[in-house]
Amino acid sequence: MKGIFLILAMLFSTVFAEATPVRIKDLADFDGVRGNDLVGYGLVVGLDGTGDSMRNAPFTEEMLAGFLERLGVNVTDDALRSKNVAAVIVTATLPEFARSGSRIDASVSTIGDAKSLLGGTLVMTPLKAADGNIYAVAQGSIIAGGVSVSGDAARVVEGVPTAGKIPVGARVEREVSFDFSLINNIRIALRNADFTTATRIEDAINRDFRRQIALAHDSGTVIVGFRQLGQVNPSRVLSRIENILIQPENRARVVIDHKTGTIVMGDQVRISRVAVSQGNLTLKVSEALQVSQPNPFAIGETITVPRTYAEIGDEPGIGFAEVGSEASLGDLVEGLNALGVRPRDMIDILKSIHSAGALHADLVVE
Template identity: 65%
Template sequence: MTRLFRFPGSARWIVLLTLVAILVGSIAQAQSIRLKDLVEFDGVRGNDLVGYGLVVGLNGTGDGLRNAPFTEEIMASILERLGVNVTGEQFRPRNVAAVIVTATLPPFARSGGRIDATVSAIGDASSLLGGTLVMTPLTAADGETYAVAQGTIIAGGVSAKGDAATVIEGVPTAGVLPAGARVEREVDFDFTALTQIRLALRNPDFTTASRVEVAINREIGRGVARMLDAGTVLLDVSRTGRTSPAHALSAIENITITPEQKARVVVDQASGTIVMGSDVRISEVAVSQNNLTLRIEEAPEVVQPSPFAAGQTVVVPRTGVALQEQPGPGLALVQGGTTLSDVIAGLNALGVSARDMIDILKSIKAAGALHAEFVVR
């Protein structure tokens, strides 16, 4: 059963204003972002690891040892460590491949924990599908071993080869080991001894940094945060009243802040992708875009000599060239936009493709009418 609610005139306005307030509040909330998603905390960072290892168990898709002698060297080294002497032996299998193993040691990783690893072939192996990575030490920039990787590889593609054709889907020469590396050493860092922590903004901006400072001081209730520059806010842990830096960060990391971003237009010429920020503005400008079509036709003509005449049959080239310019609408006026929707509507009114739009945006930027950073990738 449907019920109809009727409100008097004044009550209707109250209900309407309440709905508008809820809508505005939801929009403002959608634009707010947690502090942990805007900044990097000083000392809370990962460390890159790398190692050189060997993948075995491949179905004839490994390295050709004549083209990758380093594979033979590491294979001989591993076998010798296992007590097998292969010195002087002609051991050239096709089921092994040399690989580079990479991983990231997350912050506060403890000994015995497991992390993901990525495996990539460095020789002429055609596929790592079904292979097993032999125990590979992973070292950091200081040369110390922090993890050891070993396990079955999950390759990212499929390769099939016949006598006359080869089909490759994805990248079969790279794969992952989910939780395939075990942490053996912890990073020597005493996080509890920090008295000050720097918050580094991922996208430096003076306005955003100022808002971070104000939001933290409002949440804690005292002047514990201080903006140093556009990308750094200093947090005084000793004045937060928390027992440790971990407690201080847990108290502020979920604070919501509305960040400011530079007006930016990013274009990818390879794919014809155009991305605009919400603050992009275009001043009133006139644009003209014409298309040129060049057509070349080859119609060679065979000329034969007359009967009983001395001569040879020759082919005379006949080339037709036509240059056609499609008439455009002339100068099109793009109105100055005060919102992103106005800008998009003005550009779409030109009726051109995405790739032509990139050229138009370049010209508008050169004319000084595009008020945004223009990034070409």
């Protein structure tokens, strides 16, 4: 049993670095310059007995029968007994400005009771976008991300053998109709909306081009009217803008991951004057059976009587730990390293400080 007294808790090791300028391309996305998600439904063949059970996955049976019929092979339901086939969902991302004939990566995941995709080959699968049109076709050998070994009484799985990838396994068949040269302005969408960052981007662009072409529309959008520069190539203007350096501003935030016990805190986090004391309680419960029997020659019977012993212990504390008003991140980390606090205890203390209104930051619990 160990008592812990501290002010604030953070991650075990924290790396301190001076704030450095960041390129606009690393802080924001540009309107019209984005990928599109694709999805398809297909079959994987060539599995070593690790495919779908046809009776447990009727959709696999139906799709295999339809596929064979399109190839001119007539089969009946009773003839489909193979366990070397698996139904899969195929996903991919169509990059911005992808052209017909270019190749992209594809991901494959089972949807039936197949145990592994190792050694399998994806049969030609059309990939559709949200508009229902086919934009790519995927086919090729699958690289699975795990291994599965099974016997009569046990099975060992390492990684995820029911999912894999096909590097450059999809070919683009249709292009997204978007003419970048016809746009009149560029909208810059910040990944983390912040008014200060948006105005800094506006000032940096206007300063670099030496005229007022950028306007911070809101905390997440900056509009650049580059047509004021005359007949210029939008791609060259965007190339110049995305490499401009600015100093981003972020909200103070503390992120807690309960599953791993990880706590990450930004350098803008501050706490008001507060005192914290935390102790550990230990509850011990033991059970014992006591036999009760009658005296010799007495009328009665022998019985077993349960007995429960409970004890609660509390480690004596050393008092409250106190921090001055507006403590900085360095002060908090210094106190943490001196006390050797565990991450699980840090989480409880951070929540308590936030509930008390002394933690001036957004508390995000995942």
